[in-house]
Amino acid sequence: MELTTTHQDTLTELINIGYGRAAAALSELTGRRIILEVPKVAVHPINEVSASLSRVLTGEVASVHQVFSGPVSGNALLLLDHKAAVLLNSLLLDVPLDDRLDSDGREAITEVGNIVLNACLGVFGNLLQVQVTFSVPRLHVESVTGVLNSISVRDRELQYALMVHTRFHLRNSDVSGYMVIILGITSFSRLLAELEKWEQREAPK
Amino acid sequence: MGAAGSAEIVATQPEFRVRAIDLCMHDTRRLDRKQLDEAILEWTLSHVPQGIFTTDVDLRITSWNHWLETHSHLGRDKAVGRPLVEIIPTLAERRLDDYFQSALRGETKVVSRALHGYLLPLPSPQPESGFSVMQQSARIAPLMFAGTVCGTITTIEDVTEREWQSARLRVERERAELLSQTLVHLLATHNADAIVPYIFSKVSSHLNLDAYLEYRADIRPLEFRLRASAGLTSEQQQPFWIVTLGEGLCGECLQERQPVITNNISDSSKPLAESLRPFGFRSHVAMPLLIGGRVLGCVAFASRLRDVLPPEDVLFLQACCQYAAVALDRLERESELRAS
Numbered sequence: 001m002e003l004t005t006t007h008q009d010t011l012t013e014l015i016n017i018g019y020g021r022a023a024a025a026l027s028e029l030t031g032r033r034i035i036l037e038v039p040k041v042a043v044h045p046i047n048e049v050s051a052s053l054s055r056v057l058t059g060e061v062a063s064v065h066q067v068f069s070g071p072v073s074g075n076a077l078l079l080l081d082h083k084a085a086v087l088l089n090s091l092l093l094d095v096p097l098d099d100r101l102d103s104d105g106r107e108a109i110t111e112v113g114n115i116v117l118n119a120c121l122g123v124f125g126n127l128l129q130v131q132v133t134f135s136v137p138r139l140h141v142e143s144v145t146g147v148l149n150s151i152s153v154r155d156r157e158l159q160y161a162l163m164v165h166t167r168f169h170l171r172n173s174d175v176s177g178y179m180v181i182i183l184g185i186t187s188f189s190r191l192l193a194e195l196e197k198w199e200q201r202e203a204p205k
Numbered sequence: 206m207g208a209a210g211s212a213e214i215v216a217t218q219p220e221f222r223v224r225a226i227d228l229c230m231h232d233t234r235r236l237d238r239k240q241l242d243e244a245i246l247e248w249t250l251s252h253v254p255q256g257i258f259t260t261d262v263d264l265r266i267t268s269w270n271h272w273l274e275t276h277s278h279l280g281r282d283k284a285v286g287r288p289l290v291e292i293i294p295t296l297a298e299r300r301l302d303d304y305f306q307s308a309l310r311g312e313t314k315v316v317s318r319a320l321h322g323y324l325l326p327l328p329s330p331q332p333e334s335g336f337s338v339m340q341q342s343a344r345i346a347p348l349m350f351a352g353t354v355c356g357t358i359t360t361i362e363d364v365t366e367r368e369w370q371s372a373r374l375r376v377e378r379e380r381a382e383l384l385s386q387t388l389v390h391l392l393a394t395h396n397a398d399a400i401v402p403y404i405f406s407k408v409s410s411h412l413n414l415d416a417y418l419e420y421r422a423d424i425r426p427l428e429f430r431l432r433a434s435a436g437l438t439s440e441q442q443q444p445f446w447i448v449t450l451g452e453g454l455c456g457e458c459l460q461e462r463q464p465v466i467t468n469n470i471s472d473s474s475k476p477l478a479e480s481l482r483p484f485g486f487r488s489h490v491a492m493p494l495l496i497g498g499r500v501l502g503c504v505a506f507a508s509r510l511r512d513v514l515p516p517e518d519v520l521f522l523q524a525c526c527q528y529a530a531v532a533l534d535r536l537e538r539e540s541e542l543r544a545s
Contacts, residue, residue, distance in 0.1 A: 028300055029320055066313070093319055102371055103364070107317035107342055114315040118307065125311070131354075134313040136344050 003043045010195050012041050014127060015164055015179075018120035027114050028091055032170055036116070039073025040165040046148075046182060049161040053144045053178060057081045062101065063147045067135040068121055072128055072187040075151050076121055078113035078166070079144065080177040085109055088168060088175045098152045101141070101148060110139040116166070151182060160188045213470055256325065256361030259348055263304055264289040267356060276327045276339065276363075293325060308345045308357040310453075316343040318364050325361060334369035348457060380521050387525060391532035399503055400532050402433055404525045409435075412518055415509045416486070420448050420455060421494075421502035429459060429502055436507070448503070453477060458491035458503050464523060465491045468513045485509045490519055494530040501533050 019036035062085035089105040125132040164179040269284035301354025324343040348356040402418040420429035486507040492503040
C-alpha cells in the first residue's frame with residue numbers, strides 16, 4: 001500500500017493541525033514558544049520500518065508508546081534518539097545538558113510524547129468521527145529494533161507504519177525525532193478512505 | 206493453621222476480627238465475576254499505595270481512596286460529591302482543567318513531576334526533603350463504561366522521596382566531578398598562592414559561599430598570617446590579618462586541628478559568632494590545612510546566604526582542603542629541593 005502525493009499532502013496537513021495543538025499546549029505548559037514541524041511523512045510496511053528508522057535513529061532511543069483503540073486501533077510512538085531526548089529535556093526544563101535521562105527527565109519526555117501523540121491522534125479521531133481511547137503512555141529506552149519487536153510480537157496482524165519525521169523547535173534549537181503510527185490494514189484503509197473524503201470536502205469548489 | 210488460628214491472631218483488634226470472620230465464611234465458595242470485581246475494587250480503594258479518585262462527566266468527585274484520605278486528611282464522605290475545582294482550587298490557574306477535559310474526550314494524560322510538580326496540593330510526607338508539597342506523578346484517564354466515557358479516573362504516585370534522592374545523587378555527582386577537576390588542577394599547579402583561590406572559585410557558587418580567608422604559618426611561632434582572601438574589603442580584612450593559635454574561630458581550628466563550624470550566626474549569642482555578624486555572615490567554617498600531624502595553615506569559608514552549613518558540605522570542603530594541603534606540601538618540598 002502506497003501513499004499518493006495527495007494523500008501525503010493531506011496527511012501532512014492534518015498532522016500539522018495536530019502538531020499545532022500540541023505545540024500550543026507545550027508552549028503554554030513550559031512558558032516558552034515551541035514550534036513543531038513535519039518535514040516528511042511516509043508509509044512503510046512494518047517489516048521495513050526497523051531498517052528505515054535504524055538509519056536515522058542510532059543506538060538507544062527513548063520511545064513514548066501508547067496503544068489506541070476503538071474503530072481505528074493501533075500503536076502510536078514518539079521516538080527520540082538519546083541525544084535528542086536529553087537535549088529536549090534540557091531545553092524544556094531549563095536544566096543543564098546532561099548525558100543521562102533521570103527519572104524527572106523520563107517523565108517529562110513521557111508527558112511531551114503524550115501531548116504530541118494525543119494531539120495527532122485526536123485529529124484523526126475527529127476526521128474519522130470516531131471515539132479513540134488511549135492506554136497509559138509508557139516510556140522505554142532501548143534500540144529501535146527492540147521497540148518495534150515488542151509491538152510486533154504482541155500483535156501479528158499489524159502491517160503498516162506511518163512515519164512522521166518530527167522537529168521540535170525551541171530556544172533557537174532543533175530537536176528531531178519520529179512519530180510512528182502503526183495500523184492494521186483495516187484501520188489504515190479506513191483512514192485513507194476518510195482522507196479522500198476530507199480532501200473532497202476541503203477541495204476548492 | 207486454620208480459621209480458628211486466624212481468629213486468635215486478630216482477637217485483640219476488633220475491627221479486623223469482623224473481617225476475618227467474613228473471610229472464614231466466604232473462603233469455601235467461589236466469587237462470581239461481579240463479586241470478584243467488587244472485591245478487587247474494595248482492595249484498590251483501601252490498600253493501593255497510590256492516590257486514586259474518579260469524577261463524573263461534570264468533574265464531581267465520585268470516589269476517593271484510602272490513600273487520599275490519609276494524605277489529604279479529607280475523608281471520603283467529605284470529598285465525594287464535591288466539584289474537582291474545590292479540591293484543587295488552582296486547577297484552572299495551572300491549566301490542568303484541560304487535562305481532565307481531554308480525559309472526558311477519551312485521552313489519557315500524563316502529569317509529570319518535572320513539568321507540574323504535583324497535581325493535588327498535599328503536604329510533603331518528607332518536609333526535610335525541602336519540598337513543602339508532596340511531589341507527584343499522575344495519570345488522568347477516561348473512565349469507560351460500555352464503550353462510553355462516564356467520567357475520569359486519576360492515579361497519583363508520591364515521588365517526593367524519589368526526587369529527593371535524585372537531587373542528592375545529582376549533588377553528589379557534581380561534587381565528585383568538582384573534586385576530580387580540583388585534584389587534576391592541584392596536581393599540575395606550580396603556584397602555591399593560587400591553590401585556595403582556585404578552590405574557592407570552584408566551590409563558592411556550588412555551596413553559596415561569599416568569602417574565604419586563607420592563613421599560613423608565620424615566622425613567629427603560634428601565629429598565622431592572612432595570605433589570601435575574597436568577599437571582604439581591605440578595611441574589613443584588618444581584624445583578620447593575624448590569627449594566634451587557640452584564639453578566635455580559626456585559632457581554635459588550628460589548635461584542635463579540626464573543622465570549627467559556626468551556624469546560625471544571626472541568632473547566636475556566642476561572642477565569637479557575634480564578631481562575624483557585622484560582616485553579614487550567617488554561617489562560617491574554619492578548616493585546617495594538615496599534612497599528617499603538621500599544620501600548614503587554615504582556610505575559613507563564610508556564607509551570607511546560608512544559616513547552616515550541613516555536614517555533607519563541611520565534608521566536601523574538608524576534602525578540598527586536604528587536596529590543597531597535599532599540593533602546598535608538594536610545592537614546599539619542590540622548593541626545598543631546588544634550594545638545596
